[in-house]
Amino acid sequence: AKVQGKGRQVAYDSAMDQRGAEQARVAAELRTALDLGQLRVFYQPIVRLDDGGPVGVEALVRWEHPERGMIRPDLFIPAAERTGMIVPVGQWVLTEALRQAAQWRRELGPDALRYVSVNVSPRQLRETGFAATLRDELRTAGLPPSCLMVEVTETAVFDGGSALDELHAVKRLGVQVALDDFGTGHSSLGLLRTCPVDVLKVDKSFVDNVTDAGERSVIAEALIGIADGLRLRAVAEGVETEEQAAALRRLGYQYAQGYYYGRPVPAAELTSLRRAAAPA
Numbered sequence: 001a002k003v004q005g006k007g008r009q010v011a012y013d014s015a016m017d018q019r020g021a022e023q024a025r026v027a028a029e030l031r032t033a034l035d036l037g038q039l040r041v042f043y044q045p046i047v048r049l050d051d052g053g054p055v056g057v058e059a060l061v062r063w064e065h066p067e068r069g070m071i072r073p074d075l076f077i078p079a080a081e082r083t084g085m086i087v088p089v090g091q092w093v094l095t096e097a098l099r100q101a102a103q104w105r106r107e108l109g110p111d112a113l114r115y116v117s118v119n120v121s122p123r124q125l126r127e128t129g130f131a132a133t134l135r136d137e138l139r140t141a142g143l144p145p146s147c148l149m150v151e152v153t154e155t156a157v158f159d160g161g162s163a164l165d166e167l168h169a170v171k172r173l174g175v176q177v178a179l180d181d182f183g184t185g186h187s188s189l190g191l192l193r194t195c196p197v198d199v200l201k202v203d204k205s206f207v208d209n210v211t212d213a214g215e216r217s218v219i220a221e222a223l224i225g226i227a228d229g230l231r232l233r234a235v236a237e238g239v240e241t242e243e244q245a246a247a248l249r250r251l252g253y254q255y256a257q258g259y260y261y262g263r264p265v266p267a268a269e270l271t272s273l274r275r276a277a278a279p280a
C-alpha cells in the first residue's frame, strides 16, 4: 500500500528520508486525485444539545480511491500539510462546502443551516491573502460571511507567526472562527482572551469520560467554564451516547457533534437538515 497508517515507520537511519519520500509520493497521488475529481466532502451535523436540532455542519474531506475505497483524512492530511498540497486541497474543500451550503439554503431556507464549518490547516492560514480568498469565495457562492466557520488548531494560532494576523482579518470579514481540538494544544488562556475566536470545540478525549466521576469530567467542566467566562460558545466533539449528551447538558454545554447525532455522510444523505427544515 502506498498510503500507510501511522506507526508503520521503518526504524533505521534513513527513516526520515523514507518518510519524506513517502509523503512526496502521497502528495503526488493526491494531486492526481484532485485533478481526477476523486476527493469528496462529507458533512457531519453540529446540533443543539437541548433538542438535537442541527445548527451547522462540519465539512470533512475524503478520498474516494478507485482501488482502495474511501480513504480517511488522517491518512493523507499530514502528508498534504508537510508538502504544501493542503493548500489546493483545502481550497477545493472550501469552494465545494460553500457551494453545497448555498444550495441547502436555497432549497431548505436560511434557518435550516446557519453555517458550514471548514477545517483550515496552519499552512493555509499562513498563506498571505487567505482572508481575501474567503471573501471572494463567499461572494462567488452568494453567502453572507456569518454562514462560514473556519476551524483552526491552537498550535496554528499560538505559534507566534503571521497566522494570528490573518485570523484577525478573517474575523473582521464576519466569518466565525472555531478553535479545534480545544484542550489538547498549547492555548495560553491569557492569549485566548484577545484571540479572534467565537467557538471552542472541546476535544473528544474530554467527552469520552464525561460520565465518569473522575478527572476527565473535571476537565470537561473546566473547559465549559473557560468558554462561559470568555463568552465563547462551546461545542463538545465526539459525543457517542445519550449518557454523554446528558452529562454535557448538566455541565452547561449547549452544542455538540458526534456519532450519536450523526456520522459524516455525503450531502445527499444528510437527512437531518431536511427534517429540521420541514414542519413536523
Ligand code: C2E
Residues within 6 Å of the ligand: 044, 059, 060, 061, 072, 073, 074, 077, 086, 090, 093, 119, 120, 121, 151, 180, 181, 237, 238, 239, 240, 257, 258, 259, 260, 264
Ligand atoms: P477533526 O477536525 O477533529 O474532525 C473530527 C473527526 O472526528 C472526524 O474524523 C469525524 O469523523 C470524527 N468524529 C466525529 N464524531 C465522532 C464520534 O462520535 N466518535 C468518533 N470516534 N469519531 C468522531 P475524520 O473525518 O476522519 O477527520 C479526521 C481529521 O482530519 C479531522 O479531525 C481534521 O483534523 C482533518 N480534516 C478533515 N477534513 C479536513 C480538511 O478539509 N482540511 C484539513 N486541513 N483537515 C481536515
Ligand code: CA
Residues within 6 Å of the ligand: 058, 119, 151, 180
Ligand atoms: Ca474540525
Ligand code: CA
Residues within 6 Å of the ligand: 180, 181, 201, 203, 237
Ligand atoms: Ca476536532
Ligand code: CA
Residues within 6 Å of the ligand: 181
Ligand atoms: Ca481531531
